[in-house]
Amino acid sequence: MNNAINSPVIVALDNMTKDASLALADQLDPALCRLKVGKELYTRCGPEIVKALHQRQFEVFLDLKFHDIPNTTAQAVLAAAELGVWMVNVHASAGLEAMSLAKQRLLDRDFDTLLIAVTVLTSMDNEALMRTGITDGLDAQVSRLAQLTKQAGLDGVVCSAQEAKTLKALCGQDFKLITPGIRLLDDNADDQKRICTPKQALNDGSDYLVIGRSITQAADPSAKLQLILQSL
């Protein structure tokens, strides 16, 4: 593993077959980014894809967003840690007990895998959230779930960079903020609602930038990653 990496960029390997993902990984430098394996790629390829990326010296964020009863959530997190991934996530709305138990099971086994929780998906705006029955506002829900995540002892949350300033003030500098919905000014927003540029995200307190289509669908993904890193 490449523990010396200090790039904030995590490239999301979505919309790709196993071969295409590995071909892209071979174009990227593990010193310049980490890689995210999400539901699509993991469902297609299973643990083998994580192994193949580890063999290429990449640190992997396994983004399976576990959301289940406490025992099931905690055991799934443990199984992810056993794969040797750098970071894994759950949904904060699984609740305090599920998050606390997951963290405890990692500690009991001496795993230092980062465990983070998704607050409100960056594809949602206030109106979409209201339709799920949360009526006191998106910012309130993000803050509430971040505080619950911190109380459970997790390492940080996934949120929009638009909430980064507020959450750093609320949860402290050490509480990691992982922010998807990152777009350069001339990128397409696609299905993301709460977007931010890489530079603004870092300025406002994001620790890690999750970037998918902006890099993976570029004509030259490696050059686009370089461009993003230079913009920081």
Ligand SMILES: O=C(O)c1cc(=O)[nH]c(=O)n1[C@@H]1O[C@H](COP(=O)(O)O)[C@@H](O)[C@H]1O
């Ligand atoms: O947990 C995540 O990574 C995640 C949480 C969230 O709120 N929003 C979000 O977009 N993501 C993931 O981040 C990636 C963003 O991809 P792009 O929109 O293509 O940059 C996707 O793989 C999403 O699954």
